[in-house]
Amino acid sequence: MLTFIGLGLYDERSITVEGKEALRDADRAFAEFYTSTLVGTTVAELEEYHDTQIEVRDREGVERSPGEILDAAETADVAFLTAGDTMISTTHVDLRLRAHDRGIETRVVHGTTAQAAASALTGLQNYRFGKATTLPFAYAHGADGLPASVTETIDENRDRGLHTLVYLDIKVDNAAAVARSEDDEIEEYMTASTAAEYLADEYPETLGVVVARAGSPDPVVAADSMCGLASRSFGGPLHLLVVPGELHHIERDALRDLADAPDSSLD
Amino acid sequence: MLTFIGLGLYDERSITVEGKEALRDADRAFAEFYTSTLVGTTVAELEEYHDTQIEVRDREGVERSPGEILDAAETADVAFLTAGDTMISTTHVDLRLRAHDRGIETRVVHGTTAQAAASALTGLQNYRFGKATTLPFAYAHGADGLPASVTETIDENRDRGLHTLVYLDIKVDNAAAVARSEDDEIEEYMTASTAAEYLADEYPETLGVVVARAGSPDPVVAADSMCGLASRSFGGPLHLLVVPGELHHIERDALRDLADAPDSSLD
Numbered sequence: 224m225l226t227f228i229g230l231g232l233y234d235e236r237s238i239t240v241e242g243k244e245a246l247r248d249a250d251r252a253f254a255e256f257y258t259s260t261l262v263g264t265t266v267a268e269l270e271e272y273h274d275t276q277i278e279v280r281d282r283e284g285v286e287r288s289p290g291e292i293l294d295a296a297e298t299a300d301v302a303f304l305t306a307g308d309t310m311i312s313t314t315h316v317d318l319r320l321r322a323h324d325r326g327i328e329t330r331v332v333h334g335t336t337a338q339a340a341a342s343a344l345t346g347l348q349n350y351r352f353g354k355a356t357t358l359p360f361a362y363a364h365g366a367d368g369l370p371a372s373v374t375e376t377i378d379e380n381r382d383r384g385l386h387t388l389v390y391l392d393i394k395v396d397n398a399a400a401v402a403r404s405e406d407d408e409i410e411e412y413m414t415a416s417t418a419a420e421y422l423a424d425e426y427p428e429t430l431g432v433v434v435a436r437a438g439s440p441d442p443v444v445a446a447d448s449m450c451g452l453a454s455r456s457f458g459g460p461l462h463l464l465v466v467p468g469e470l471h472h473i474e475r476d477a478l479r480d481l482a483d484a485p486d487s488s489l490d
Numbered sequence: 491m492l493t494f495i496g497l498g499l500y501d502e503r504s505i506t507v508e509g510k511e512a513l514r515d516a517d518r519a520f521a522e523f524y525t526s527t528l529v530g531t532t533v534a535e536l537e538e539y540h541d542t543q544i545e546v547r548d549r550e551g552v553e554r555s556p557g558e559i560l561d562a563a564e565t566a567d568v569a570f571l572t573a574g575d576t577m578i579s580t581t582h583v584d585l586r587l588r589a590h591d592r593g594i595e596t597r598v599v600h601g602t603t604a605q606a607a608a609s610a611l612t613g614l615q616n617y618r619f620g621k622a623t624t625l626p627f628a629y630a631h632g633a634d635g636l637p638a639s640v641t642e643t644i645d646e647n648r649d650r651g652l653h654t655l656v657y658l659d660i661k662v663d664n665a666a667a668v669a670r671s672e673d674d675e676i677e678e679y680m681t682a683s684t685a686a687e688y689l690a691d692e693y694p695e696t697l698g699v700v701v702a703r704a705g706s707p708d709p710v711v712a713a714d715s716m717c718g719l720a721s722r723s724f725g726g727p728l729h730l731l732v733v734p735g736e737l738h739h740i741e742r743d744a745l746r747d748l749a750d751a752p753d754s755s756l757d
Contacts, residue, residue, distance in 0.1 A: 231506055232600060239602060240510060241503040308602070310610030316744055319613070323747050331610050333499060333705055335506060335575070335600040338616065343577030343598050346586070349605065350622045354652055357617070383646065385621055438600055477583055480590050 225296035225322045227309035229334015230254075232438025234263030235272040242332040243273065249302035252277045253292050255285050257395050258314070259306035259337075260412075262460050263439055277304065286314050289321060296327045308334040340437035341388045341465055344444050346477020347432070351468065353385035358418050358464075359392045360410070369425055377426070377466050384469035391418050391462055412460035419452035419464065430488045432465040432478065433457055446484035492563035492589045494576035496601015497521075499705025501530030502539040509599040510540065516569035519544045520559050522552050524662050525581070526573035526604075527679075529727050530706055544571065553581050556588060563594045575601040607704035608655045608732055611711050613744020614699070618735065620652030625685050625731075626659045627677070636692055644693070644733050651736035658685050658729055679727035686719035686731065697755045699732040699745065700724055713751035 226245050231237025238246070246252060254266070254277050261269075270277050284291070295301045309315050310331055322329050342349040356376040358369075373389070380387045391413035410417060415433040422431065427450045435443040435457040443457050452464075470478070470489065478484040493512050498504025505513070513519060521533070521544050528536075537544050551558070562568045576582050577598055589596050609616040623643040625636075640656070647654045658680035677684060682700040689698065694717045702710040702724040710724050719731075737745070737756065745751040 229602075236508040236511065237506055239498055239504055239506050241501075243507060244503065308606045308610050310613070311606070311616045313615055313738075313740055316613045316615075316740055320740070320743055320747055330707075333602040333607055333610060335496075335602055336606045338605065339575045339578070339603045340600055343575050343600060346577070346583045348580055348583075349578045350624070350657075353621050354619065354650070355617045379650065383621070390617075440597075471580075473580055473583055473587070476587055480587055 224300045224328045226302050226330045228302050228304050228332045229308040230261055230304055230306050231335040234261055235269050237438055245332050246273050246302050250299035251295050252302040254279050254304035257282050258312045261306050289318055293322055307336045337437055337463055341434055341463055344434050344442055345432050346481055347386050347474050351386055352388055353380035355388040357390040374425055381468050386468050387466040389464045415457050415462035415464050416453055419449045423449040423453050430467055432482055435462045444482045446478045446482035448488055491567045491595045493569050493597045495569050495571050495599045496575040497528055497571055497573050498602040501528055502536050504705055512599050513540050513569050517566035518562050519569040521546050521571035524549050525579045528573050556585055560589055574603050604730055608701055608730055611701050611709055612699050613748055614653050614741050618653055619655055620647035622655040624657040641692055648735050653735050654733040656731045682724050682729035682731050683720055686716045690716040690720050697734055699749055702729045711749045713745045713749035715755055
C-alpha cells in the first residue's frame with residue numbers, strides 16, 4: 224500500500240487530520256522537498272511532531288530509482304509525503320502509475336495548495352483564473368528575456384480577461400548547487416521581487432499581486448505595478464505572483480482593501 | 491477576530507490540524523453548507539468531533555444579514571466554516587471585506603479543494619487546466635440546451651489544448667425547495683450522469699472524466715465518452731466532471747490505468 228499524503232502549505236500543522244492519521248498508521252515514510260517545501264518547519268520537527276522517521280529522497284531517488292519506495296510498498300504500508308498536494312507534480316503521477324503496474328494499492332490524501340491560496344488570499348476568484356505557468360530562473364532557461372511559455376500564457380489569459388497564477392522557480396537540486404558554487408548570490412526560491420523584475424521587461428505597468436508565505440499565520444499580499452513590486456521586498460519564501468485579468472468589482476475591492484493596491488493600478 | 495476555516499472535502503477529518511486548533515480556540519462558530527457540503531459527516535458529528543456548537547446559516551443569513559456574525563466577531567474570536575476552502579466563493583470574500591471595513595481582524599485557514607482533487611485523482615496536470623465553469627440545472631438557467639458560459643469555456647480551453655473542470659450545480663437553498671415541491675425527482679446535488687447527459691447534447695463522443703466523492707476513502711474516477719458516462723451511475727454525491735484537452739502521455743496512461751478509459755476514447 225502506497226499512500227500519497229499532501230503536507231499542505233506551511234508547517235507541520237498544515238496537514239489534514241486524515242493525513243496525520245494515515246502517516247501515524249504507516250510502517251515507513253518517504254518524502255521529497257525538491258518540488259516544493261514547507262518553510263515553516265524542518266524534517267526533524269516533522270519527525271518529532273508525527274513521532275516517525277521520515278526518509279527524504281532527492282529527485283534521483285524518486286524519479287530514476289523509485290525501486291526502494293515501491294519495494295517497501297509491496298509488503299508494508301508506505302507513506303509518500305510532499306508539500307502541498309502530492310499529485311500536483313507529474314513526477315508523482317508517474318510514481319503512482321508504477322505502483323499500479325506492480326499491483327500495489329495506492330491512495331491519495333489531499334493537501335492544501337498554492338493554487339487555492341492564490342485565490343483565497345487575494346480575493347481573485349477561482350473560476351476567473353486561466354492556465355497557470357512557471358517562471359524559471361534566467362540561468363535555467365538560457366534564453367534572453369522571458370520564456371515564450373510565460374508570456375504566451377499571460378497574454379492568452381489576458382485576452383480572455385483571465386487571471387494568471389505564476390509559480391516561481393525552485394532550485395534545490397544539484398543543478399542549483401552547481402549554479403550556487405559559481406554565484407553565491409543565486410536564489411534557491413525565486414522571490415516575487417525577482418519575478419516582478421523579470422516580468423517588468425514585458426509588462427512594466429501591468430498590475431501584479433504578490434502572495435508571500437501562503438498558509439502561514441502572517442501571509443503578505445501586495446498589489447502594485449510590476450515595476451513597483453520589483454523594487455519592494457516581501458520577506459522569506461515561498462512567494463508566488465498573480466497577473467490579474469479583468470477585475471470584477473469585488474475583486475477590485477479586495478485588491479484595494481487586502482493588498483493595498485494603489486488606485487491608479489486598478490483603473 | 492473572524493477566522494475563515496476550510497473544512498476540506500469530505501468529513502470531519504478533512505480539516506487541517508491548524509484549522510482544528512483554530513476552531514477549538516474560537517469562542518463561537520458559524521457555518522454555511524449551501525455553497526458546498528461535507529457528504530461524509532453531519533453537523534451533529536462535526537459538533538461532537540470538535541466539541542463545539544456550530545451555528546449553521548443559510549444564504550440569507552450570510553449574504554443579506556451578516557450582521558450577527560460580524561457583531562460577534564467584533565468582541566470575540568469567531569470561526570466561519572465552509573466545505574473546501576472558505577474563500578473559493580465570492581460571497582465569502584464579500585463577508586471578509588465587510589469585516590475589514592468594520593476594523594475586524596480576519597484570517598484564512600485554507601482547506602483542500604475540489605480543484606486540487608480533480609487534478610490529483612485523475613492524473614490530469616494542474617498546469618494544463620484552463621478556466622473552470624459551473625454547469626447549472628436546466629430548470630435553474632431557463633434556456634434550452636447548454637448555457638453559453640459552459641460551451642464557450644470548454645471550447646476555448648480545448649482550442650488551447652487545455653482541460654476544463656466542470657463544477658456541478660448544488661441546490662440546497664429555498665429555490666430548490668420550491669422546485670422540489672413541484673417535482674420530487676429533482677436532484678439537490680447534480681450527478682455526473684446528469685451532467686454528462688447535458689454535455690452529450692453538444693459533445694456526445696468527447697472524452698469526459700468523472701470524479702465522485704473526492705477526498706473520501708473510496709473516490710470513484712471514471713473516463714468515457716459523454717454518452718457512455720451519461721448511461722452509468724457513480725453513487726452518492728459530490729460529483730464533478732473534467733473535459734480533458736490534449737493529453738500528455740502520462741495523462742493518457744493515468745486515464746487508462748486509474749480511470750479505466752476505453753482505448754478508443756484516448757485516440
